[in-house]
Amino acid sequence: MEPATQSWNAARYARTARFVADFGEALLDMLAPRSGERILDLGCGDGALTQRIAARGADVVGVDSAPDMVAAAKARGLDARVIDGEALDFTCAFDAVFSNAAMHWMRQPDKVIAGVRQALKPGGRFVAEFGGEGNIDALVRALVAALGRRGLDGRACDPWYFPGPGEYRARLEAHGFTVDSIALFPRPTPLPGSLGDWLDTFAGAFLNAAPEAERQAIKDEVADAMRADHCDADGRWTVAYVRLRLAAHL
Ligand code: BEZ
Numbered sequence: 408m409e410p411a412t413q414s415w416n417a418a419r420y421a422r423t424a425r426f427v428a429d430f431g432e433a434l435l436d437m438l439a440p441r442s443g444e445r446i447l448d449l450g451c452g453d454g455a456l457t458q459r460i461a462a463r464g465a466d467v468v469g470v471d472s473a474p475d476m477v478a479a480a481k482a483r484g485l486d487a488r489v490i491d492g493e494a495l496d497f498t499c500a501f502d503a504v505f506s507n508a509a510m511h512w513m514r515q516p517d518k519v520i521a522g523v524r525q526a527l528k529p530g531g532r533f534v535a536e537f538g539g540e541g542n543i544d545a546l547v548r549a550l551v552a553a554l555g556r557r558g559l560d561g562r563a564c565d566p567w568y569f570p571g572p573g574e575y576r577a578r579l580e581a582h583g584f585t586v587d588s589i590a591l592f593p594r595p596t597p598l599p600g601s602l603g604d605w606l607d608t609f610a611g612a613f614l615n616a617a618p619e620a621e622r623q624a625i626k627d628e629v630a631d632a633m634r635a636d637h638c639d640a641d642g643r644w645t646v647a648y649v650r651l652r653l654a655a656h657l
Pocket residue numbers: 508511537538542543567609648649
């Protein structure tokens with residue numbers, strides 16, 4: 408059976424996931440884009456952060472594999488292109504590659520790092536943050552359990568890659584990068600709406616593996632499993648994100 412896939416809807420993303428770009432502001436400070444620099448935003452989504460890089464005076468190109476998100480980025484007036492992060496095809500074109508909350512969707516990390524390396528000019532830098540080891544553990548367990556109760560293999564549906572710093576440092580160094588910093592840190596993330604909204608936005612690979620008639624029940628079961636530790640008395644949800652943040656250069 409072909410694995411079910413995640414699909415991206417820019418309007419829903421704008422409604423339920425604006426926090427992704429807001430949390431990216433600290434990473435933008437770490438990138439410290441300078442006027443006139445050429446920067447690649449890898450996994451630019453709807454371009455909310457790409458636009459903030461451009462506002463700092465850099466000449467930025469955003470790439471994303473999701474056509475609907477790229478269309479939203481273009482609507483902001485950005486240079487955005489539909490390109491898979493595991494098949495980057497730039498050569499010696501950028502002073503820096505930036506990536507926020509995207510690389511956990513790219514399950515072939517060596518292809519990503521090789522493409523980043525090739526895209527950078529000599530001495531170029533790579534600044535990225537994405538889900539790291541332990542990210543949303545309880546949520547993944549609850550999804551796998553809910554699918555398992557229906558005879559489905561949730562682990563086979565898992566679309567995410569959450570590495571630890573040791574593993575990722577070794578990969579970067581094997582591709583010729585010098586790692587300036589790499590660290591894992593917890594970042595509990597309050598959701599603007601329900602856990603069901605988050606699942607609709609991000610967990611399509613799990614939900615779409617089940618018949619449509621089962622999906623609401625799966626979301627309810629996941630919420631029930633998570634409620635005690637992730638939802639307060641006023642019904643506000645917080646998801647246990649763990650980030651891997653890195654800065655490296657050639
Ligand atoms: C994250 O940002 O860590 C993330 C977002 C959606 C799905 C999985 C992970």
